[in-house]
Every structure is written in structure tokens, then in C-alpha cells.
Amino acid sequence: MNPIHVQLVNLFAAAMLLLAFAMLSQRRILALIHLYALQGLALTASTVTVAWATGQHHLYGSAALTFALKVVVLPWILHRLIRRLSVKWDVETLINIPTMMLVGIVLVVFAFNLALPISDFSRSIARGTLGIALACVLLSFLMMITRSKAVPQVIGFLSMENGLFFAATSATYGMPMVVELGIALDVLVGMVILGVFLFQIREQFDSLDIHHLEKLRED
Amino acid sequence: MDALLLVLAVPLAGGFGLWVLGERDSAPEINAAFSFATFAAAAWLTEDVISTGPVTGFDEQFFVDPLNVFLVALTAFVGLTTSLFSRPYMRTERDKGRMTPARLRLYHSMYQLFMFTMLLALTTNNMGILWVAMEAATLTTVLLVSVYRTPASLEAAWKYFILCGVGIAQALFGTILLYFAAERVLGRQGDALLWTHLDVVKHQLEPAIMSLAFVFLLVGYGTKVGLVPLHNWLPDAHAEGPTPISAVLSGLLLNVALYCVIRCKVLAEGALDSRFAGDMMMGFGLLSTVAAAFFLSRQRDIKRMFAYSSIEHMGLMTFAFGMGGPIANFAGLLHMTVHSLVKSAIFFAVGHAAQKAGTQLMEEIRGLLRVSPRVGWGLMIGTLAILGMPPFGVFASEFLILTTAMREHAWATPLLLLALGVAFAAIFSRVQPMVFGETTLRRLPYQPALTPVFVHLGLALMLGLYIPPYLAAWYQQAAKLLG
């Protein structure tokens, strides 16, 4: 196969990781959404590359799906949400950014260590990127932990989904179509439900600060 | 085959049907009718499997073997009884104004869809679909948890959604890795995720990948099982949702999640020649059992308390399946059955009690025996049963688990016994004054539906004293299947 493709895939992978870090450190909520959209774009791009390189046609389908869902629909929904909920404030994080970066780096190292031994088994051209996918997942996990508002948490959740998809395409050439459809459906429904939720929360607490959601506890 | 189709189609149709019909006075009955149809279909399916052995269908996307057929039957059965219970319960809620017609409509349709997702998860052969179904099960219930729109219920639902969502995401990563491992053996065609195929080739799967995959699957599905320290969503969701939902969450969803875990464990055990998977499950199980026992003794909300008790019992089952071997697996399956029977029965009784008291705070519920003896006895007997008092089935399974543990992991036995003792003291010291003593409660407009309670307890009692041979044979096959 063509080394160009490998390089391209690795490039997109790097872009995804970079975006993940950017999201981790991003304070502004609108910017977060844009970053998320970009990550989706990178994901689509890498998927397309893989499809193109390997002629796995069903990957085009999943790429289209990804594009539709993660670059168009979800960001749009999020936009509408925050406009309707009029939340444009800065997102303060629970621990300060540099520390988070450091932790993030440690995570990346850890993820690479985990992925290294098994990625050799992959026949995929994108085998090197499994570690990056795992890193993305862990980073978005970290982001969910450290954000104290509802919307950023949701975004973190979604970018975790991105990481998973990236893993699916990089490690294996995508999951079976029926599974991918199911997953996409779930994500979509989940997004809708989340929207409903955010409204409910909003009307209850007239704020989306999840500090309000700490009543149920053992005392 | 047709039975399988029915089992899946009926609740799906029910879900949409009830949504389309909208809220009407007969909706609870329709709901019950659909549940009954599902149960009938499940019975038919069971009958098929007993007579003709395992069934697969829709080019192997679905299959039913002794392991999941009894879970299907159990799920359909508890679903039916719960729908029966929820008739008077929900009517009372409506009269209290806690349920608007819109919410009732949501409740009924989602109830059916929830049943569908669980049955789908149980019957599917495709690990990917399994994941999809589990995620869908979360999505269908999350709105039911928050259906009262109280701050507490919203918070509970939010946590439920986020924590389980994240958990499930990890499970997806695990599934991807599983597929990654599988396609090297089975090739790229779609059946690389079919459990039956994987089961055949499990010994060739790459250990390094499988161990990683199993970790993600365990942590992922384990979140839904409610293993400590992944359990935090569980007490909130159980306590704040409507009681029928607590009953099915505790009695069924946790089972299904555990079912996913053990399916994965079978593959992992096959691929790894170490006891890694089993030990992991034992560790989580033990931790959950002990921690939950100590959580129990601080509870004031009754549904919350029994939610923790569910964590404890799930831990016990996980421990049992972790040990593996015919007896332990048998015990685990038996425990699954009796736990979901008894626990849902308890939630039924608790629901009525809480409605009478108008609160879920235990110190405000007193003297149930005075105001309605049957609820009181139901709660008392159910509690004693769940605490492992003979002659109920819970004791039988706990006896088997403990004795096996004594044999193979003697060190764990004292911990388990400690946990059981603490749990006993904690739960019983709270339930007894609720049942006994003078009362402050009042009567309810609708006659509580207690038949389900006593049917469940009766079955649990029977399982403690006498396990019908075909059921025993069934458990044994399933146990063998789990290795």
C-alpha cells in the first residue's frame, strides 16, 4: 500500500489528539463546540482515507454517517441548545489547565504503552493510531471529570464517542454496518434525550451548573 | 423461531402502540396485556428450547441457549407481574398529581420499549447489537427515572445517564477490541462478532488483545451491574424513579448487564489461559458485597436501602461467576433468579407502603401490619427472604456460594459472612419497626395489587425447598456452558 496514505492517516490521527488536548484546555463553550466539530471532521477525513486506501467501500458509508452526525447534526443541536439556553459563559474547570495538560500527557504515554503491544497484530494501515484513539478516549474522559457544567460534560462525552469511532476505523476497518447504524442511532437518541434533559435541568435550577446536582449523597 | 420473533416484536409493538394510543384510562390494562403476550411468547420460546434445544435465527443474529432462555422467561415474567403491580400504583400516583397524562403515556410506552431492549440484549448473538441494546436500555429508562421532574429525580437521572453512558462507551471500546481480536481469526465478514462463532474459536483469540478487551467490557458493563466503585448511579436512580421502574431496574436490568459480563468472561477465559478474568470478577464482587453491606447501615430512604442491597447481591453473583465451576455457576444463576423475584416483590410492597405513608423515609413508615397486614407481611417476609433466611431460595444459593468459596477461596468466606451479617443487622433493624408497632398510615383509594408479591415469594420459597428437575437440569446446562 501507499505510504502516503499511512502518513495521511497518522496526520489526521495527530490532529485528533491535538484537538482533544485543545478541548481539554478550552475555556469557551462555543469554541468547544467548534473544536468538537473539527474533531468530527478529522475523524471523517481519516475514515475516508482508510476507505480510499483499502477500498473498503462500506467505510465510505460510515464516513458519511460520521460527517452527517458529528460535523453537522450534533454541533447544530448544541448550537441551538446553548442559544436557547443562552449559555455562553466561560467554562471554569475544576483543576487548573497546566495540571490538566500534565495529566493528559501522562495519559497519552500510558495509552501508547497499552496500545503498542497489540497494535502490531493489526493488519490495518492505521495500526499505529490505535494508541491515539485510546488516548483520545482517556482525554475526553478526563475532560468530563474536570468540567463543572453540564454542556461541556456532554461535549466530552461526545468526543469520547469520536475516539471510539476512530479506534474502530484504525484498528479494524470499521465495525459491521448493522452495528455502526445501531451505535449511530443510540448516539443520536442520546443527544436528543440530553437536550430534553438540559431543558429540564435548566427549568429546575435555572442554571446548568452541575454543582446543583450534588444533593443525593450519604451523609 | 416464530416464538423468538414474537418475543421481540410484541414489546416493540407495545411500545409504539402505547405511544400512539396516548394516555387513556385503560392504558395500564393494555400495558399489562402486552406484557402478558410477551410472557406467553417467552413461555412458548422456552418450551421450544426445552423440546428442541438451542435455537438460532435471522442468519444467526439471534440465538437462544439454556443460559439466556431462562433469563428471557424470567424477564418476561417479572415484566408481567410488574405491569400488574403498576396498575394501581400508577393510578394512585396520578390521583396524587405526581403523574400527568403525558408522563403516563411516556411511562407506558417506555416500559414496553425497555422490556424490548432487555429481551433484545438477551437474545442477540451479536456482541455489537448487545452493546446497542444495553445503551438503548439506558436511554429508555433514563427518562423514566426523571419522570417526576423533581430536582432529586433530575439529578438521579443525570448521573444515571452520564455514568452509564461513559461506562457503556468503555464497553464499546471493549467490543471494538473484541472485534479486532476476532477478525484476525474469523475474517472481516459480519459474523466476526457473533458470540456463537467467537465461542468456537475463543482459544485462538489473541490473549493480549482479549485481556485489554475484557477489562473495558468488565468496567463498562460492570458500571451497569453496579459494581463498587462504579455503582454510584444505582442508589440514586432506584430511589428517585417510580417504584415499578426501580423493581425492573433492580430485578432485571442488573441481571441483563451481568449476563453481558459473563458472556464476555466466557470468551476471555477461553482466550487467556490465566484466571485473570475470574479473579477480576471475584475482586469486584467481593468489594461490592462488603462495601454495600456497610453502606446499608446508613440509609434512611427505603428504596435507596434496597438499592444498596441489590448492589450487595449483584456483588455476590459476580463473585460466584468469578469463581466459576459447575456449582458456583449454578448458584449464581439460582441467585439471579431468586434475587430478581424477591427484590422486585420487595419493591412492590415498598411501593405500596411508601404510597400509604406518602414518604420514602423509613422512620415515618410505621406499623404496616396494622393498616394493611398483607403489605406488612409481604415486606417482612420479602426482607427476611432477601436477607438469606431459609427456607427461601436466596439461602439456597448463598449456601452454595459460601460453601464453594470455603472450598476454593477460604480467605473470602469470612468477608462474605461478615458482609451478610452486617447487611442483616442493617436492613432488618430498619424494616422491623416499619412493619411492627403502632401505625400512622392511611388507606389507599385503589386496592393494592399484592398477588405479584406473594407469587414471587411463593416461587422463591419453592426454589429454596424444591427445585423442579427440568429447572435444575436447565441451570446445570447453563452452568456447564459457562465453564
Add this chain to the structure above:
Amino acid sequence: MSATLAALDGALAVAAAWFAIGIAGLAAPRSVRFVAWFLFPLSAILGVVLAGVALAGLPGGAQSAILPIGLPGLPFHVRLDALSAFFLVLLGLAGSGVSIFAAGYFRAGEGTAPGVLCLQYHVFLGAMAMVLLADDAYAFMVCWELMALASFFLVTTNHRIREIQRAGFLYLLIAHVGAIGILLCFGLLQANTGDYTFANMRAQHLAPLGASAAFLLALFGFGAKAGIVPLHVWLPEAHPAAPSPVSALMSGVMLKTAIYGMARITFDLLGTPTWWWGVVALAVGLATALFGVVFAAAQVDMKRLLAYSSIENMGLVVVAFGLAIVFRAYAMLPLAALALMAMLYHCLNHAVFKSLLFLATGSVLHATHERSLGKLGGLLRYMPWVAWTALIGVIAAAALPPSNGFVSEWLLLQGFLFTGGLPNPYLRMLVPIFAAGVVLVSALAGYVMVKFFGVIFLGRPREEKLAEANDAGFLERLGLAWLASGCVLLGIFPVAVLELIDPVASELLGRGLAQGGRIGDWLVLAPVSAERASYSPLAMLVVALAVVGLAFVLVRRFYHGRVRRAAPWDCGYPLQTARMQDTAEGFGQPIRQIFEPLFRMKRELPTAFDAAPRYKVTIEDPMWHGIFEPIAAATEALSRIVGFLQRGRIAIYLLYSFLTLVAVLFLAQA
């Protein structure tokens, strides 16, 4: 053999019939007449039948069967051998008496509906029978816990009273903890064979360490049921809480099932015991006995007093048990048999007289609605039946000749007197101390019983309302008389009884008490040899009666029988009220003084300037504060620590699952 087969079937049939009666009670939950005049007498008859059947089965060898219920791998095994037969006899005799009394006792409107009560009561009986018959761990545990459960519901019959709820909870909790101990014990006994039938456990030979652990676990588990210090705390709470027939059944029979369990495991399943087990049992037993009797002397509630006296008696039984172990360990079989006989005989006696006394308190309770000794008195005039039968029970409980209580004490002391032959010098030193302790205990028991009987039945009524007290009804009298006659007969014909129960010893020890089939001749009890010791209650009784009668006749003959009634003299003190009699507290005073360290006392002494001086003393059980409260506190603290896992912050929760993931991944790597 056929006799035994019949016996086993019969016993099972009776147990089944009891369960059936219980169910039948639900048919008419509210009708007292149906339950009282039909079901309870029926179960009394069944009790007699059971006793007869088991007695027939005693001499024959063991006979076992398998029931079609239970776990797939482990169906219920049942087995009737001499040991279980003996305890079945005990159950039948005491049970029938209690049941017939209960028929007259239970009234409507007292707590649980009669039908439900009937169910619980008969499940209790049936479960006890099954415990004695069970021959595998699962069946045993099921019946054991079922027994505890049924009795718990009976204890909480009158559950509107807070104390009774607390008592019930305490009872069930400790029973459960004990059950856990027993389960662990079985786990050790099956020695990793995974086969939980007793037959297999018999076949196993455990390593000394394992065997000792198993023994200690059994002592703990069954001790919790038998009320061994410090696990006795539930007993003085639960017995007073329960309706009197239930207290009678619990104290009279249920405690014995614990002894049965100890004997079964130690002599039957474990094989040859080690000598220091015996020492442990002796020490624990003596401590229990002393503790029980001292606290009994200090009680002011008649049922609590009896409860503590039960603790004392169980202590004595355990002492005998320990002695038997010591002798068995040194293969001194005749003496082991002697001690074992003492143990069994005392179980039988205690079953009879303690049930009798509890029933008597029941009648008093019904007649006066009063449990506090300070408000009773002089009932001998108003309820002669109860009083005189109770007197028999009191004499037995005080272990005085010619009652049955004396026989077992006599046997026990005989056992102690022949320890000179023990090879172990320390034991030779130790055992006489125990003997002294036992003697002290039984003497104190006399003190307690005088207090019990004197304060309740003698003197002048301390309250006016007592004058309206009526004697027990017909059925109650029947029950009382049945048990009282039991006390007398067991006391007068020890030889016959011992020869009947001798097979137990020959089964457990391989050698009975009887040499050449006889234990002394028909009249004189001489367990070892006529020169060493002999006792003939019948002869004593006859002579004593002759002397008394003769004295009576002669006095009348030579002098006169004139009697003049007058006000009591009392050293000529002019003003005498019933309140000037010695109170229960007063009776307890010397004991409190002598054994002060044992008590946890709160005294309120009036000052010299008190307008209305009142002296108040409350005594509490030190074990409670010393052992149980710390445990509770520890649990509380632990749960508080665990509670920190659930602090409500979703971020923290996510962190948990994140860390878990990372940790498990690390493990997976390693």
C-alpha cells in the same frame, strides 16, 4: 430395625402433621375456639405420639432416609439415631404439655391473630423436630433458621411494645450470627470434599487444628442459641417478651436443640475430641452458670428471673458436656458415659421444670396482668393449682431430692468425684474447682427459687387487685399437671429413665453406663458401683413420708390438733402492712453485695432530708456494654468511612470509574 424404621417415619409424620396443623390454623385465622379447642389439643396429642415413637426408636440402631426436597445435589437427608431420638422424646414430652396449656392460654385480641399464631407455633415445633432429624448441613441449616424465624415471630407476637420489638431483633440477630458460625463449622467438617452430608463428615478425619477450629465454631454457633455467656444477652430480653407458652417452649426445648447440636458435632461428627476442648467447655459453662444464677437472684421481673435461671441451667449442661469431653478424650469411657448421662438427664429435667415454671408465670400473668415481683404475692391462696404445681417445679429447679433436678446434679457431681484417675495433673487440680463452682451454683439456685416462689405465691398480696386473681382454667391445669408429674416421675425412677436413654451413650461413646444391662438395681441408682455411690429417691421418699405421717398421727394421737387463728405476732409490732414484707430487691440485696463486681449497678440513695425518700437500684448486664456496644460502634464507624464513597459529586464518580479503569488496565498489563 423395623422398629426404628417405623420410628423415623413416625417422627417425620408427626413433624409433617405439625406443619399441617399450622396451615390449618390459617383456615380460620380469627376463630379462637377452633384453634384452642381443636388444633392445640391435637398437637399436644401429636407430641405424646412423637415421644412414644421416638422412645420406641431409641434402642434400635440408626435409620436414615432421603426426602424428595432440597437442593438438586443435596436433597434433605434425615436420620434417626439414639441421640436424636432422645431429644425428640424431650421435644414430645415438653411440647405436649406446653401445647395443651397453650390451648387454654391464647386469647383473642392479644397481638397476632390466633390462626397466624397457631401457624407460627406449629412451624416452630415442626422445625425443631426436623432439626433433630436432619442429617445433612443444608437440611440442618434450613430447619435451624426456620426454627429461629418461627420463634422470632412468636416472640414478637405483641409487637406494639417497643421493648418487644427490640428483643425480637436482638434475638434474631444473634441467632443469625450463631447460624453463620455453624455454617462455617460445617464448612470445616466437610474437609473440602464438597459433600455436606453428615455421613461424609463422620467419615472425614480432620487435622487437629481444623478439628479444634470446628469445635470452637460449634461452641460459638450453638452457644449463641444456648445462651452461653457472652452471647446470652438476647435470652433475658426474648423470654419475657414472648407469650408464656412460647417462653416455655423456647427455654424448655429450643435451648436443648443447641445442646443437641454440640453433642452431635463433638461426639458424632468430629470423632475423638481433644482434652482441652473439655476444659474450654467447662470454663465457659461454669462462667455461664454462675453468671446466670447470680443475675437471676437480682431480677425483679419474674420471667427475666426464669430466663436467667435458664442461662444458669444451660451453663450446667455445658459443664457436664465439657466433663464428658475430658473423659472421652482420655478414653475413660464409663465416666464419660456418666457425664453424658448427667448432661442428657439435666436437659430432660430442665425441659420439664422450666417449661412448668414458665407456664405458671403465664397463668399468674393472665390472672394478675403483672410481671413485676414487687407487685405480686400471696397468690397461693387465690391460685392453689398453679402454686402447688409451681412448688414442685421450684423444688426441681433448686435441685433438691427427691425431685428430678437433684438426680442430674447428683450424677454430675459423681462425675466430678472420679477425676482422680485423670492422667493430666493440671486437670486433676482444675476439676475440683469446677466441682466447687457447680455446687455453689446449685446452692444459689435454691436461693433464687425461694425468692421466686416466696415472693409470688407466699406472704400477703402486695396489691389489692391480686385478691381478684383466679386460678388457671382446665386446659392450663392439665398442662401444668402433666409437666409437674414429669418432674416427680423423673425424680423418683432415675434408674428406669437412665436405662431407657443409655443407648445414647453407647452410640456416641461406644460404651453405655449400664454394666450388664443394669444401672444399679431397680430401686437403687448406682451408676458406677454400689460401694462408690448409690441413691434411691424412692426409698428416701417412702421413709420420709412414713416419718412425716407417723409424726403427724402420733402428735394427734398423744396430744391434740387444736389451732387458734390470730393476727401474726411479728415481735409485737403494731402496724403491719403488706408493704413491710421483704421485696424482690431486698431478696437480691445480699447477692448484689457479695457479687458486686459482676454487676453494673446504678443506685439512687435518698438523702436524709428527703420528703418522700425512695431507694432505687437498677442493675445492668456488663456484657452488653463491654462487648456488644463496642462492636456496634465499630460497624457504625466503618460505615461512615464507606459512606464517603457516595459524596454526590458526579465528577468524583467519574473519577472513580476512570481510576478503576486505569488500575484494572495496569493489572491487565502485569
Add this chain to the structure above:
Amino acid sequence: MSLEGVLAQLAAAVAALVLGPLLLGWVNQWRAWLQNRTAPPLTQPLRTLHKLFWKESVMAHGASTLYRLAPYVVFGCMLLASMIVPTLSTNLPLAPAADAIALVGLFALARLFISLAAMDVGTAFGSLGARREMLVGFLAEPAFLMVLFTASLITNSTSLATIVSSLSHRSLAILPSLAFAGVAFTMVSLAENARIPVDNPATHLELTMIHEALVLEYSGRHLALLEWAAALKLFAYSCAGLAIFFPWGIAQANDRTALLFSLPVLVAKLALGGIALAVIETILAKMRIFRVPEFLASAFLLGVLALLVHLLLGA
């Protein structure tokens, strides 16, 4: 049982009935002499009994059947006890019927009845006396039993006849264990028979009396029976003591000549014992009731010590 056995038994009974009161009189005489008083005649107790029998018995209104029964029971027990203890001969038909333990049991039975009877009338002093009597009893009984155990460990038997015969056969040597036991026995018998220093038989001072408080309400024949029983008790105790510590002179089985001599020997031994008792009662002062437990506890411990000494030294 042989004819002479029966005869010996009857003789023992008669001897007890007569000698008991006489012993009491004898002790009183000596006490009087030792205290420089003119003594009552030896037969004074018998006369008192006779007088009491003639008097009608006055009974409190509340008194029940138990109250009337008790004196006979107590009397019966005491007579039986003094028939069991080998006084003249060891060849007693009743010997196998009751051994040392049964003897103690008999005393306890009598104590139970007398205490209950005292409580029956429901007077302050009656119940007070009952409590004190039981207090003394539950401490004295074990001590007495310990003494008997020492003897029976030495002789490997608890049957009194065997004890006596085997003790009388051994050569005259002071056994340390028996010495301890002797002291313990003395203390116990002082307490049990309501003698100084535990109780003063001559007092009616309300707050100190024990025995007198028990029989306070009795009069006439019932009182007579009780007093006689008390005398029998003293006799039985003395004989038991003598039989254990000075067993010589008691006739063995089918030894007719010895049977003839045994009575004078017994009388002599009793006379000496009575004097000793009188001396003790004269030189000791009565102790406060609260001190009694300590006194008896030490007696109990001495008994246990005797037991241990025997096991330790084998003697």
C-alpha cells in the same frame, strides 16, 4: 437387708430422737457453767418439747397449708438425715438409699421448706429470716459438700457407710486434708445450727436473729416439731463430723459386739463434742450479719483447699 440391720436402723432413729435434745441440753449446761450461771437440767429441752406439744398452736390469719405442712416436712427430713448418718453402725438398710450428696440435699430441702413457711405469713421478720437463712444456706451448703468430697476422695466413695468404714480402718494419722476439712466443717456446722458466732440461739433481738426469725410465728406443736428438728440437725451434724473425723467405735457390718459398744462410745464422743461446742460459743462473740458471708466464704475456700491438698499430697 437383714433383721439386725432394721434393728440398728430403728435404734439409730430412736437414739437420734432422744440424744438430739439431750445434746442440746448438755451444751446449754456447759455454756451455763462456763459462764458461771446455774445450769438448767440436762433434760430441759425434752421438757420444753413436751410443754410445747400440749400448748395449742396459734396461727396467723393468712397462714396457708404450706405453713402447717412445713414443720412435719422439716422434722421428717432431719430425722431421715440423722438415720442416714452412721451413728451406731454402718450396716444400715437406708445407707444405699442416700449418700453424702443426698444428705446435703435433705438439709437443703428442709431449709427450703422452713424458709417458704417463714415467708408464708407475710411478716417483715419472717421474710427477713428466710432471706438470711437462704443466704447462710447457699454459702454453707457448698462448704459442707466440699468437706464431704474430701472424705469421699480419700475413700473413693460418696456413700457415708463406706466412707466411715474405710476411714475407721486406716491407722491413726493426721491427714492434712482432713485437718483443713475439719476446720471448714466446724465453721459450717456452727453456721448451719445457728450457733454463735453466726447466730445466737438464745436471742430474740429482731435485727440479729436468723433461726428465731424463721420460727417467729410458730407456736405449740408446730414449734415443738421445729425445735426438735433443730436438735436433730445438730445431732446429725455432730454425728457426721464424728463419723468422718473420729470414725472409731462405729460398728461395722454384722459385728454384734461392736454394736453393743457403739452406743456408749457415741455418747462419749458427743459429750466431748458438746463441751467443745460450748467452749467455742463461750469464747467467741457473735459477728454482724454482714460479716457472715465472709465467714462462710472462708469456710468454703478451706473446703476447696482441703480438696486440693488431698489431690496435691495424695493424702
